[in-house]
Amino acid sequence: MRPAPIRLLSLLALVALLPAGPALAGKIQITDEAVLNVNLLLQPQVQLIKDGAPVGDVGTDLFLRRARILVFGSVTKHLSFFVETDQPNFGKDGNFDVAFYLQDAFLYYEVADKIFVDAGFLIAPLSRHNLQGAIALNTVDYHANLIRFTPGVGKVWRDTGVQLRGFAGPVGFRAAILNGVEGKKTTDGVTVNPDDLPRGVASVRWNFLTREEDLFFQGIYFDDKPRLSVGLGADYQPSAVATASGVHDSANFATDVFLDLPLAGDQAVVFNTGVYTYRQGMDAPQSGTGFFSEVGYRFGQLEPVVSAEYFNSRVNNQDLLVLRPGFNIWFQKHTFNLKTEVAVSKLGDISEADTGITGTAQLQLFY
Numbered sequence: 008m009r010p011a012p013i014r015l016l017s018l019l020a021l022v023a024l025l026p027a028g029p030a031l032a033g034k035i036q037i038t039d040e041a042v043l044n045v046n047l048l049l050q051p052q053v054q055l056i057k058d059g060a061p062v063g064d065v066g067t068d069l070f071l072r073r074a075r076i077l078v079f080g081s082v083t084k085h086l087s088f089f090v091e092t093d094q095p096n097f098g099k100d101g102n103f104d105v106a107f108y109l110q111d112a113f114l115y116y117e118v119a120d121k122i123f124v125d126a127g128f129l130i131a132p133l134s135r136h137n138l139q140g141a142i143a144l145n146t147v148d149y150h151a152n153l154i155r156f157t158p159g160v161g162k163v164w165r166d167t168g169v170q171l172r173g174f175a176g177p178v179g180f181r182a183a184i185l186n187g188v189e190g191k192k193t194t195d196g197v198t199v200n201p202d203d204l205p206r207g208v209a210s211v212r213w214n215f216l217t218r219e220e221d222l223f224f225q226g227i228y229f230d231d232k233p234r235l236s237v238g239l240g241a242d243y244q245p246s247a248v249a250t251a252s253g254v255h256d257s258a259n260f261a262t263d264v265f266l267d268l269p270l271a272g273d274q275a276v277v278f279n280t281g282v283y284t285y286r287q288g289m290d291a292p293q294s295g296t297g298f299f300s301e302v303g304y305r306f307g308q309l310e311p312v313v314s315a316e317y318f319n320s321r322v323n324n325q326d327l328l329v330l331r332p333g334f335n336i337w338f339q340k341h342t343f344n345l346k347t348e349v350a351v352s353k354l355g356d357i358s359e360a361d362t363g364i365t366g367t368a369q370l371q372l373f374y
Contacts (some may be wrong), residue, residue: 040084048075048142049372057364070098072148072369073141075110085117089222093163110163115172121220122173125183128165130223131156131208132172132181133240134261136281136299137164138210140223142373145277145335147346150299150316152327155285157206157247157257158293160187166206174218179236182209188247188257197249206247210240210261219265227267227277227303227310229340234267248287255288277303277312295320297327303335310335314348324356344371 033045050072059066074097079089091111097103113127130138137154160166168185187206192198212219217232219225228234240261247257263281270276280300287294297318303310311334318327333348347368353360 041080041082043080044078046077047372047374048073048077050074050141050369052367052369055366057362068099070096070100072096075141086114087116088114108162111165119173123171125170125172126168128161128167129170129183130164131161131166131185131206131242132170132183132210133208133242133259134210134281134283135212135224135236135238135263135265136279138181138224139226140221142371143223143225143227143341145226145279145303145310145312146301146314146331147333147348147367147369150281150314152316152318152329153281153283153297153299155283155287155293156242156259157188157244157287160206160247161185166208168205174220177214177218178211179214179219180209180211183207187244193249195249197254198246199249199254200244200246202245204245206242206244206257208240208242210238212236212238224265225341226279226301227275227305229337231269233269234265236265238263238265248291250288250290252288252290255291256286258286260284273307275305277301277305277310289321292320292322292325294322295325305335305337308337310337312348326353326355326357328353328357341371342373345369346371 035043037043052070052072054068056066056068059068072095074094076092079087081087089111090109092107093110094105094107097105109128111128111130113125113129115123115125117123132138136150154164156164166185166187168183170181170183172181185206185208188200190200190203213236215235217234219234219236242257242259244257246254248255261281261283264278266276266278268276278301280298282296282298284296285294295318297316299314299316301312301314303312313333314331316327316329320326329350329352331348331350333346336345338344345368350365350367352363354363
């Protein structure tokens, strides 16, 4: 067997020889039902950071925010799979010693019309925002400060388990049983999850207009279909968090609203907001309530967009406030685009915290 790097280079060479097409560069029809897709995602970034230089001047950073290989497709009419790798923040702060790992790896079987069973390493379905694909965000990046799953669980919002996903009329639902926190004793002799019970995560969303049937939701669409949906989500595991005050259940809740309203003349209004509440112990800084909001107005290939984040921690001086005005140029929609933003932030005691400023420009190629 050839070494892994040689196999990977051979695969990329095969993809490069295939006919080009937006997001379909590596589509291989094997049989009438079996299809293999291989895609690449590249997101080079440049950042300018206030007081980021050693002498206190503006610092600069050029790196790859994401470099991903996506392999997905169908084996039969009803059996499909999705595998994705990542090597995030490659070269950030001069660090090229960044892990290359599996980010998603699951199979899914359609047991009835638009009803699927997923199994493997998959995203915990708490909210629409954390179920969005990085390829189709409307802002430069996620509002990651608002996604606060139980510490030490899974990797990058993913966890191992099984999920039921589908639709009942206009209502979309996802319900997952995941591994969560393993029952074990900590180094301090405290036992978390003593009964070794799994984690449960579920969400429902009502689609008022067009149903969003995406495996990964999009932050912006480029068609003539209006979309308006409202969602609720919950994430629970008993005795999953150990803090100085003892062992606590992890109970997390979310609600969100999404609107993508096409207008005449290739224009659209896009709005996305979510509210999150985390209960992981009174003395845990990740516990508290927060929200994010995004609004954009697209006219043709251009879109000004502004977003904001706020989190009120249950621990003093652990709050967060960020405002992010930005501008997007959609050269080829999600295939090739440029996103920019300026993040103005306060962390800690917001009334007294220094103001951080970071300007970001990100190119995206999804091929």
